[in-house]
Amino acid sequence: MAEIVISEFITPEALALLEQHHSVHYDSTLWERDDDLAAVLRDARALIVRNKTQVGGGLIGAAARLEAVGRLGVGLDNIDVATCERRGIKVLPAHGANAAAVAEYVIGAALILLRGAFGATPRLTAGEWPREQLIGRQLEGKQLGLLGFGAIGQATAARARVFGMEIAAYDPGIPHDAPRWQTEARRMTFEELLETSDVLSLHLPLNEETRGALGGAALARMKPSAVLINTARGGIVDERALAAALRDGRLAGVALDVFETEPIDGGTGALFAGLENVLLTPHIAGVTEESNARVSDVTARNVLEVLASPDITA
Known part of the structure; x- marks a missing residue:
């Protein structure tokens, strides 16, 4: 089973960085299928999302090993932060990246x-x-x-x-x-x-x-x-x-x-x-080619830091 699950778009460069250190399940449409997401997340240590994936108490409860939720952006209204805090799960927005x-x-x-x-x-x-x-x-x-x-x-x-x-x-x-x-x-x-x-x-x-x-x-x-x-x-x-x-x-x-x-x-x-x-405009103010790269890289490194991967260059 994958240690990191990514349910929305991330850049190929950031994905490659994550795959250097952990097994990754990446499906940019996974957010559309709640049951499939819960299934692949069951043994995962980290989940990476944008703003479409609803990270509620039920999903969090199904992920017994979850240590981190990386947010490809800064808004947290799609994440049950209180439940994450009670479970000791780190919520990691990409502050400043976009x-x-x-x-x-x-x-x-x-x-x-x-x-x-x-x-x-x-x-x-x-x-x-x-x-x-x-x-x-x-x-x-x-x-x-x-x-x-x-x-x-x-x-x-x-x-x-x-x-x-x-x-x-x-x-x-x-x-x-x-x-x-x-x-x-x-x-x-x-x-x-x-x-x-x-x-x-x-x-x-x-x-x-x-x-x-x-x-x-x-x-x-x-x-x-x-x-x-x-x-x-x-x-x-x-x-x-x-x-x-x-x-x-x-x-x-x-x-x-x-x-x-x-x-x-x-x-x-x-x-x-x-x-x-x-x-x-369709929720794209913070989404450019350049910001996508920064947000993806920052989020990947935030997650790797929590999972304590070695040899992560700055």
Whole structure:
């Protein structure tokens, strides 16, 4: 039986590294078959997943020898962390490995939404010249508000600063006297950040405290000229309230990379259909060729460290 089970995509290089030290069962579609996953995991020491595999109490209970769960990414809402902790199983997110990819996505989305001109190709090829209609706004001088100021929030702030943006953030998990509040961002309350930000970017985990945090009341606090970018988790935003705010002109634009239900269903799609100030992408903000390589390598090395494999080069 395999010591390491991988139920979603990992790069060939990272797979080869794992196979140098342990027997590996790799099937990128295994997450779709709960019974098969439980069967191959029965004697495994490690499981490596992305965000589709649901690592719940039943699956963990079926894996008597499990020592580690490697997460090819950073979100842990698909992993029963509490049960892992009780069992002494290490949960290993790839902290920071895809931060640059997400940060670039946020800046790119902000540029597109504020400028508002990059969807004009069909109109120009049809003979139109809507120059005055497409005069948009710049990032320079605008406030970037970050809900969550961990590694990805900080990477986003660093890039936004180059464009001349003012940086503000809310993160109750960071002590008020932490140095980053003095050098990297102005510390605000949740309400202040909503009310003052021109671009609001979400970088929070999904948990009981954050679920539905951006509902109708919170969205109503935002400037009508503001844009919202969510690359965190879909359940943080009330999608119905968000669509209503966009249609009523109470919000200038939105980029959503994550959704409460993934893949999105027809109902969710219908909420945003026909809106020109919306960018929807299929949970790929942190997924690039480069970040895939980093995330896979970091996760493989994290797992090997827990399993105490020798001769792992840095």
